[in-house]
Amino acid sequence: MQTKVFLQQTSNLFTENRLLKFVIVVLALAVGVNSFMVSRAVRNQRVILIPPKLTGTIEFVDGKPSDQYIRDLARRLASLAATYSPATARSQFDELLAFYAPEAYPDAAKAWYALAGRVEESQVSAVFYLRDLKLDQAGQRLELSGDQRQFTEDKLIEARSKTFEIRYRIEDGRFFLTSFTENTSRRTGGRQ
Numbered sequence: 237m238q239t240k241v242f243l244q245q246t247s248n249l250f251t252e253n254r255l256l257k258f259v260i261v262v263l264a265l266a267v268g269v270n271s272f273m274v275s276r277a278v279r280n281q282r283v284i285l286i287p288p289k290l291t292g293t294i295e296f297v298d299g300k301p302s303d304q305y306i307r308d309l310a311r312r313l314a315s316l317a318a319t320y321s322p323a324t325a326r327s328q329f330d331e332l333l334a335f336y337a338p339e340a341y342p343d344a345a346k347a348w349y350a351l352a353g354r355v356e357e358s359q360v361s362a363v364f365y366l367r368d369l370k371l372d373q374a375g376q377r378l379e380l381s382g383d384q385r386q387f388t389e390d391k392l393i394e395a396r397s398k399t400f401e402i403r404y405r406i407e408d409g410r411f412f413l414t415s416f417t418e419n420t421s422r423r424t425g426g427r428q
Contacts, residue, residue, distance in 0.1 A: 318364030337412035378402040
């Protein structure tokens, strides 16, 4: 870059030096603005998945899933855990156990396989009709309320309202179930 504005060579060099400094400052500002915009875009990006067994899309913003994703998973978990027959209990509980966090898996496996054994032995079927689903995403807790009916062969043996509490965590975009318990403190009287 030659700037021959002045007659003196040193004046031309100083002008050229100032122009180069200005270009460096402009480039530094452009890099700074670009870095800010890229970090903002990455922070606000959305990943949308459409899994085969759920009803809608799944969106993760800032590493947190949408409420609809958690609600769809809760319905799926309620179906796996509370609606079963002697023929399907063990396979459903196997699928349910795949959602458990590694540290919660051993205790959960014992409990669910014991229930599967009792269901197969006594030939009891159960159906759970979900009425209400409360989501506390900050506390990573779900509360499922509904009516459960138990049958042996074709005879109704019990019909009552049940409330289940699900505790979970999201780690690296993956849903981990930490506990699935029946909430006995909020249980209401059964209906027949």
